[in-house]
Amino acid sequence: MMQIINKRKYFYIVSGTLVIASLVVLSMWGLKFGIDFTGGTEMQVKFSQNIPDNTVISEKLKELNLDSLVVRKTSDGTVNIDYRNSNDQINTEVFGKIQEMDKDAIQLSTDFIGSTVSGQLKSSAIKSLILAILGIALYVAWAFRKVSRPVKSWKYGLGAILALSHDILITVGIFVLLGKFWGVEVGVPFIAALLTILGYSVNDTIVVYDRTRENLLRAGVKEDFEDIVNRSLNETLARSINTSLTVIIVLFALVLFGGESIRYFSVALLFGVTFGTYSSIYVASALLVTIYKHQIRAKS
Amino acid sequence: MKFSLVILLALVAGVISYPRAVAKIPPIYNTVNTLKIKLGLDLQGGFHLEYKADLSKVDASKRAEALSSLQSAIERRVNKFGVSEPLVYIKKSGTDEILVVELAGVKDINEAKKNISGTPLLEFKEEQIDTSNQIPQETLDQMNVQAKAKAEDLLKQALVPGSDFSQLAKDNSQDHAAKDNGGDLGIIKKGASAPELNDALFDPDPNFKDGSVYPKLVETESGWLIIKKITTTGSGDAEEIHAAGIIIAKYREPAPKTNYIETGLTGKNLKKASVDYTNQALSEPTVSLQFDTEGAKLLADISKRNIGKPLAIFLDGLPIVDGNGDGVINELDPPYDPIIQAELTNGQAEISGSLTIDKAKELVARLNEGSLPVPIGDPIYQQSVEASLGQASLTTSLKAGAVGLAIVLIFMIIYYRYLGLVASLALIIYTALMISIFKISPLTPWGITFTLSGIAGFILSIGMAVDANVLIFERIKEELRRDRRLPSAVDEGFKRAWPSIRDGNYSTILTSLILVWVGTGFVKGFAIILMVGVVMSMFTAIVIVKIMLKFTLGEWAEKYPWLIARTRKNNEISPKK
Numbered sequence A: 001m002m003q004i005i006n007k008r009k010y011f012y013i014v015s016g017t018l019v020i021a022s023l024v025v026l027s028m029w030g031l032k033f034g035i036d037f038t039g040g041t042e043m044q045v046k047f048s049q050n051i052p053d054n055t056v057i058s059e060k061l062k063e064l065n066l067d068s069l070v071v072r073k074t075s076d077g078t079v080n081i082d083y084r085n086s087n088d089q090i091n092t093e094v095f096g097k098i099q100e101m102d103k104d105a106i107q108l109s110t111d112f113i114g115s116t117v118s119g120q121l122k123s124s125a126i127k128s129l130i131l132a133i134l135g136i137a138l139y140v141a142w143a144f145r146k147v148s149r150p151v152k153s154w155k156y157g158l159g160a161i162l163a164l165s166h167d168i169l170i171t172v173g174i175f176v177l178l179g180k181f182w183g184v185e186v187g188v189p190f191i192a193a194l195l196t197i198l199g200y201s202v203n204d205t206i207v208v209y210d211r212t213r214e215n216l217l218r219a220g221v222k223e224d225f226e227d228i229v230n231r232s233l234n235e236t237l238a239r240s241i242n243t244s245l246t247v248i249i250v251l252f253a254l255v256l257f258g259g260e261s262i263r264y265f266s267v268a269l270l271f272g273v274t275f276g277t278y279s280s281i282y283v284a285s286a287l288l289v290t291i292y293k294h295q296i297r298a299k300s
Numbered sequence B: 001m002k003f004s005l006v007i008l009l010a011l012v013a014g015v016i017s018y019p020r021a022v023a024k025i026p027p028i029y030n031t032v033n034t035l036k037i038k039l040g041l042d043l044q045g046g047f048h049l050e051y052k053a054d055l056s057k058v059d060a061s062k063r064a065e066a067l068s069s070l071q072s073a074i075e076r077r078v079n080k081f082g083v084s085e086p087l088v089y090i091k092k093s094g095t096d097e098i099l100v101v102e103l104a105g106v107k108d109i110n111e112a113k114k115n116i117s118g119t120p121l122l123e124f125k126e127e128q129i130d131t132s133n134q135i136p137q138e139t140l141d142q143m144n145v146q147a148k149a150k151a152e153d154l155l156k157q158a159l160v161p162g163s164d165f166s167q168l169a170k171d172n173s174q175d176h177a178a179k180d181n182g183g184d185l186g187i188i189k190k191g192a193s194a195p196e197l198n199d200a201l202f203d204p205d206p207n208f209k210d211g212s213v214y215p216k217l218v219e220t221e222s223g224w225l226i227i228k229k230i231t232t233t234g235s236g237d238a239e240e241i242h243a244a245g246i247i248i249a250k251y252r253e254p255a256p257k258t259n260y261i262e263t264g265l266t267g268k269n270l271k272k273a274s275v276d277y278t279n280q281a282l283s284e285p286t287v288s289l290q291f292d293t294e295g296a297k298l299l300a301d302i303s304k305r306n307i308g309k310p311l312a313i314f315l316d317g318l319p320i321v322d323g324n325g326d327g328v329i330n331e332l333d334p335p336y337d338p339i340i341q342a343e344l345t346n347g348q349a350e351i352s353g354s355l356t357i358d359k360a361k362e363l364v365a366r367l368n369e370g371s372l373p374v375p376i377g378d379p380i381y382q383q384s385v386e387a388s389l390g391q392a393s394l395t396t397s398l399k400a401g402a403v404g405l406a407i408v409l410i411f412m413i414i415y416y417r418y419l420g421l422v423a424s425l426a427l428i429i430y431t432a433l434m435i436s437i438f439k440i441s442p443l444t445p446w447g448i449t450f451t452l453s454g455i456a457g458f459i460l461s462i463g464m465a466v467d468a469n470v471l472i473f474e475r476i477k478e479e480l481r482r483d484r485r486l487p488s489a490v491d492e493g494f495k496r497a498w499p500s501i502r503d504g505n506y507s508t509i510l511t512s513l514i515l516v517w518v519g520t521g522f523v524k525g526f527a528i529i530l531m532v533g534v535v536m537s538m539f540t541a542i543v544i545v546k547i548m549l550k551f552t553l554g555e556w557a558e559k560y561p562w563l564i565a566r567t568r569k570n571n572e573i574s575p576k577k
Helices: A005-028 A054-064 A089-101 A115-143 A153-182 A188-218 A225-257 A260-282 A284-299 B002-017 B026-033 B060-079 B109-117 B137-159 B165-172 B195-201 B293-305 B357-368 B387-443 B452-465 B467-481 B486-518 B521-552 B555-559
Strands: A040-046 A070-073 A079-083 A106-113 B046-052 B087-093 B096-104 B122-130 B184-189 B223-233 B240-249 B257-266 B270-276 B286-291 B311-315 B348-351 B381-385
Touching: A005 A153, A005 A225, A005 A260, A005 A284, A040 A089, A054 A070, A054 A079, A054 A089, A079 A089, A089 A106, A089 B109, A106 A115, A106 B387, A115 A153, A115 A188, A115 B486, A153 A188, A153 A260, A153 A284, A188 A225, A188 A260, A188 A284, A188 B452, A188 B486, A188 B521, A225 A260, A225 A284, A225 B387, A225 B452, A225 B467, A260 A284, A260 B452, B002 B026, B002 B387, B002 B521, B046 B109, B060 B087, B060 B096, B060 B109, B060 B357, B122 B293, B137 B165, B137 B223, B137 B240, B165 B240, B184 B223, B195 B223, B257 B293, B257 B311, B270 B357, B286 B293, B286 B357, B381 B387, B387 B452, B387 B467, B387 B521, B452 B467, B452 B521, B467 B486, B467 B521, B486 B521, B486 B555
Parallel strands: none
Antiparallel strands: A040 A079, A040 A106, A070 A079, A106 B381, B046 B096, B046 B381, B087 B096, B122 B257, B122 B311, B184 B240, B223 B240, B270 B286, B286 B348
């Protein structure tokens, strides 16, 4: 049997460091928001002949006074042109300029989001995150409503929520770095990924807690709470790893082969699910024990 | 029994999701092959536009009405693009009313945008008789002299004994219907044809026998005829003659062309159009038009010079109403041209006569369309994807799905052996069932549109679908280690794993529901499919796997424990301590 619980100090250090680092980079640099939240345009253009240099394109578009213009070549031999102007007329003008350079250029895709829409997207993203966290917390408390000894049901909920916040914060931290150093932007899909991580990662935690609950009901008086939790963890270890592994496999396939437009959505899910698995094995159950110990100390 | 149901379900789902498998059985293939997954704009190419409806000038009580007329006005504009299944709807976003236009397969986005939000041109045009194709009488006379000479020459040829009348008719007759039939005119009753023809055909001259050509040229109003009597039946007034003829037509004045020319009076001069029921007794509605000052002046001039003549109304170059009643307004419709009855001096006009209430309302709606019932301005949201990019996204994401599925199958079989094999079959059934659901759903009111994010949701659900099996199988292995016998270990595994599976999936369904509820577009597409996937996978991973295991895994399997797991004495999962 692996002794996981009594090594919890080390896992707390690792997780604590990652969470604090995430919070630090988040407050220092913040996430790089995409047009979903700022309003603006992302245009993907395919040139019929040689692709002009990024600087040549930027120079050509200069007179339109585009706000934070970024011109970037993609791996598919197309050019992405992003800017943050919030009116639709400008899109026609931008493509007009492109056609002056290459009259057979094709506007492969254009996403334009006006400021009213981006405002609403932002508020609905916040709303959905709050709803999801509340919903999951209530759900966990409900799922463990029948357990009260030796740890109260809402404390399972607390443990699960702490573990989930850990997964979410680290994923956010990673995207702060991706945004800072590789220009990766986050939009509505990132929020959807976070919510999916919430919904999925709590599964693992619930399964481990479930086993703890089951073993608690059967356990004799002699067995220590800490041992029961550790035994439950070991009993569920194979399935925790295997269930996540199958999801991680498909997410890897999506990241590698799924194409540009859903790549970072899949990356977010991949990090979230990976850290979710880690936390449900090494952090969530350890938290239960810590809460229990704290409880005993408070009593005595 | 249950097992054969599983096989049947697998077969049906398999055939629906991959119709080519039954390509050799045409009736089934043809039915199934009509089912198609509804692809979103990001996969088939197209665009999605959103406009904010500006209701600030619309009275609160009339907003719903204004929005629905905005929607139908835009629908009509969009229908002109001729794309399949254009989608126009109003959605609420916060306190705003948003007009959404979705079009697949439109090439020029900028042109389309101009057509959607621009102002269509309402024009009032007057008639102009075009005489440019007229031919002077002298020229006509000359042409007819030549035509007659030709006819006389033909008569001479026809009268030569042994000449081939049919061939002559074929080469020369200007009667297109009859010329290839040897000039056959059919059976003609006495007194039923034009008088000149009748006199010649029923000429009592005994020399004009069956089979002979009438010796004189017959001139009618429309041309010259050389006739041949084929057979005669009956006598007296009941006489009937089967005849053949060669026709040389006379040249005549062509009918003058009617053109409609601009008058300068357009939609911008029209202040208001409305249905009036002032003359209740006639129970026929009229349509009144109210023009502005400039329009009033123009109308006065136009009506003065056109009394008794039509004033045609066009919208975007097409007749304003569906004149031929085929449901669409296009070039085939006749111009809508009420006749001007009197000089109109006060800037008011009234259209009356042959109008039903519905027609009058339609006409008014179209007249007012020159300005949209609710202004919409520029788009506030636009997403467009070129068809080739959509196709490429579809291909790459499906490839990702196939690779992911294959690796999960291999993993399950290697790790869980026979159990894994059964789970893999169930996963394939799951995939087929999901594809079948996507294909069948458009027939129901809950049609699922397959978008790129939906594919991501689907692929993710493949990875999640086996989770339940992992839970169950680990439980079965655990029970086996506790020296339970195989069949009861299987039962116990399913029973014990169920609460965890249920609790775990609830949370995914919960977050998906929130995403469907709050999210739009990308997020909704992802969450709906993920949610359907989680529910379906509970069915395949639990019900189908259980049936398959119980059917195939009897006590015989206990002799081969390696089928289930690595055999080892140690009771623990990991020997490390």
